[in-house]
Amino acid sequence: MPAPDRSSGDLLADRRYAWAEAAFAGGDAEAAADLAGQVLERVPGYGPAWLLLGRARAAVPTLRREAAQAFRAALALDPEDSLGARLHLAELGETEEEAISPAYVRALFDGYAGRFERHLVEGLGYCGPALIRSALEQLRGPDVVFSRVLDLGCGTGLMARALQGIAGSLTGIDLSPRMLAEARRTGLYARLDEGDLRDVLQSEPPASADLAVAADVFIYLRMIGPVVAGVARVLVPGGLFAFTVQAHPGERGVVLGADGRYAHGVATLREAAEAAGLAVALLEPAEIRRQNGSGVPGWLVVLAR
Structure with a gap:
């Protein structure tokens, strides 16, 4: 809290x-x-x-x-x-x-920004950005370069660091001004926008991004369909959307866990992709972080326009 x-x-x-x-x-x-x-x-x-x-x-x-x-x-x-x-x-x-409001997420991460990376990486063994980069290279090869990249829920810039060498012009979007201040210090973003990613996506020109990424962002969103549709609109043909989510044992639906995070069923992910006109390029189980000594089950997903 x-x-x-x-x-x-x-x-x-x-x-x-x-x-x-x-x-x-x-x-x-x-x-x-x-x-x-x-x-x-x-x-x-x-x-x-x-x-x-x-x-x-x-x-x-x-x-x-x-x-x-x-x-x-x-x-x-x-x-x-x-x-x-x-x-x-x-x-x-x-x-x-929707149980988790944008105002709550903003307040949570404004208060967390200074210790975010140390807690997440050192304390929880967070590896989402590294997994996303590995998936992109698996699909497009180690020499791939994405000229225009959207980093949704960019936080302090962990994803930007992971994409160094394969990302051209990088735009970060986040609700928290203090997290954005940390991201700005990396010097890796051409642009940083404060706001709800659903609203910012609506303001982006169509077919203006080669890649969109969202590392551990959907754990704060119950309905991911509007975001997936928004990303589909801004991707160029052949563009990719890579993200991680928390998983639950069921095939469908969304579950709010005891940890206060949303977990999404794999069939629900496929349905959101299909509704947005995106194809599943990669979908595999992955442990994005650890909690209380155990791996948190999740999905690593890459969708193609």
């Missing part, structure tokens, strides 16, 4: 909020719920306290029903959902909407 970026405006409430967070982190959910309730008695419009109250209640079996009320209160105060209340409602089975 992104850390609150503002005070409640009440010093005593802020102290109790900090105590509530500490209690929750220490495994005492009932104490955390009590303290968060005390915060809200003083400052009923403080969204982070409603979210923490919901998380604490959700951890206590007898309070789970009341948890949804707290998450809805947080969402009412924060309609763009930068705090991620909708994600918690989805975990409770209380909403069918």
Whole structure:
């Protein structure tokens, strides 16, 4: 959960909020719920306290029903959902909407940018960009060069580094300004755009890219069809779209996992490609990263225009 970026405006409430967070982190959910309730008695419009109250209640079996009320209160105060209340409602089975909002992703990665690469690569053994490059060379040969490349959800520029030598003019797209600031420091991008990749894709000229890549981006999107269709529109004939996704055991559909990420069925991926008029050039199982000591199952996918 992104850390609150503002005070409640009440010093005593802020102290109790900090105590509530500490209690929750220490495994005492009932104490955390009590303290968060005390915060809200003083400052009923403080969204982070409603979210923490919901998380604490959700951890206590007898309070789970009341948890949804707290998450809805947080969402009412924060309609763009930068705090991620909708994600918690989805975990409770209380909403069918897209659980992960762009505002939540922006807040999450703005707070994560400085330690993103160290945590992802060193801590989780993340290898998505390397797998994508290997797949591209497998399909087009080691001497391939893609003149115009779109890096969707570019983050700090890990994908750009992996594509060095085979990417010409590189455009990065990301929701998080702080992640884009890190990407800018690499000096590898000709252009960086801040925004929802679905919106940015709509503004790109048709047939303007030879390659689009999206490494571990679709774990934050329930419906990938619109993005795949948007990429198909901007690819030149013969262009490629390479990406990774998290997998679940079923063939179809999308599952929101306990890790707060979406996993997509392999048949759903094929259907999205077919609907966009793209052919499957490569689709194979891959472990993109590790979590809790185990490989996270996923798919490495390359689609062709």
